[in-house]
Amino acid sequence: MNTRWLRSPEAAVAVVLVLAGLLIGAANPAFWGWGNLFGLLRSASVSGIMALGVLVVLIAGGIDVSFPAFAAAAMYLSVRAVADWGWPGSVGFMFLLAAGIGLLLGMVNALFVHSVRLVPLIVTLGTGAVVRGFLLGVVGTSVVNVGRMPPDAVAFGRLALVGWEANEGRVQLSVVVLVWAAAALGVHLLLRLTVMGRGLYALGGDAEAAKRVGFDVRGLTYLAYGLAGALAGVAGMLHACVAWQASPREFIGLELDVLAAVVLGGASIFGGRGSVPGTVLGVLLLVLVNNSLILLGVPTTWQRVVVGAILVGAAGVTAMRERGRRPAASITAGA
Numbered sequence: 001m002n003t004r005w006l007r008s009p010e011a012a013v014a015v016v017l018v019l020a021g022l023l024i025g026a027a028n029p030a031f032w033g034w035g036n037l038f039g040l041l042r043s044a045s046v047s048g049i050m051a052l053g054v055l056v057v058l059i060a061g062g063i064d065v066s067f068p069a070f071a072a073a074a075m076y077l078s079v080r081a082v083a084d085w086g087w088p089g090s091v092g093f094m095f096l097l098a099a100g101i102g103l104l105l106g107m108v109n110a111l112f113v114h115s116v117r118l119v120p121l122i123v124t125l126g127t128g129a130v131v132r133g134f135l136l137g138v139v140g141t142s143v144v145n146v147g148r149m150p151p152d153a154v155a156f157g158r159l160a161l162v163g164w165e166a167n168e169g170r171v172q173l174s175v176v177v178l179v180w181a182a183a184a185l186g187v188h189l190l191l192r193l194t195v196m197g198r199g200l201y202a203l204g205g206d207a208e209a210a211k212r213v214g215f216d217v218r219g220l221t222y223l224a225y226g227l228a229g230a231l232a233g234v235a236g237m238l239h240a241c242v243a244w245q246a247s248p249r250e251f252i253g254l255e256l257d258v259l260a261a262v263v264l265g266g267a268s269i270f271g272g273r274g275s276v277p278g279t280v281l282g283v284l285l286l287v288l289v290n291n292s293l294i295l296l297g298v299p300t301t302w303q304r305v306v307v308g309a310i311l312v313g314a315a316g317v318t319a320m321r322e323r324g325r326r327p328a329a330s331i332t333a334g335a
Contacts (some may be wrong), residue, residue, distance in 0.1 A: 009266030053228030061271030075236030106229020204271025
């Protein structure tokens with residue numbers, strides 16, 4: 001038996017997730033219904049894809065809080081391009097366009113972080129604000145509702161992997177869960193089985209040492225931020241397909257939830273540590289917590305307090321685990 005895994009952050013999150021599910025299920029047996037479980041997976045998919053990008057950036061020793069603005073921009077521009085500007089209307093084209101927009105915006109982050117040597121937190125705060133402001137001030141603030149949404153996007157959002165009729169109505173597992181699973185598998189294989197993945201861990205562990213042993217620090221920085229931007233674009237487009245609308249004001253305030261989930265899943269705020277399974281478990285646990293607070297009638301403002309406390313607590317645990325492993329200054333220095 002692998003006792004090392006039992007002592008890992010991923011195991012701790014898995015145990016808490018199971019215990020939380022058992023407690024909520026004991027209080028409300030309807031929690032274990034297939035419809036509710038499938039609904040939780042569906043609601044976790046968009047933030048789960050964004051969390052994968054944030055994980056890669058944290059592993060590389062950086063930080064990214066611009067991804068909600070990038071996701072909104074990629075989604076809104078892609079939908080408007082098809083709905084109002086006459087571009088091809090296939091769902092595959094819209095996803096590629098959204099991912100490409102996110103990729104280019106992520107590359108801008110990498111340019112400022114690596115080439116200009118600015119602090120990642122300041123860079124991503126700035127680029128997120130600029131992109132959101134451009135979207136609202138130049139492109140427009142009108143919401144593309146279901147009546148104007150491209151038919152292919154609406155049809156994709158309705159797709160289900162499995163489904164059946166039950167007493168509570170139609171129960172189905174949305175295709176968005178498959179997109180999240182595919183993205184998680186791809187990032188996991190990148191991190192664990194490729195030289196680039198080992199380079200990202202090395203970059204986050206010690207950038208100078210990674211450079212000395214031959215890793216392309218510049219390329220790895222662009223990979224981390226570019227991939228985070230592309231995943232944000234995919235997540236944004238996925239949200240538009242599921243919600244049947246596109247708004248430039250989407251995802252405001254989502255930074256807290258996603259960062260909390262990634263750190264809760266065992267990613268180090270100092271860089272060089274983190275895993276896809278831990279991130280997936282962290283996202284599921286955070287969605288479960290939010291869902292249980294809604295069922296208990298807790299106001300939205302207090303839900304934010306709980307999520308903020310989870311983020312501070314998880315970061316504190318990480319800091320204590322890393323104490324003495326690297327200088328505290330690296331938390332602000334990023335990559």
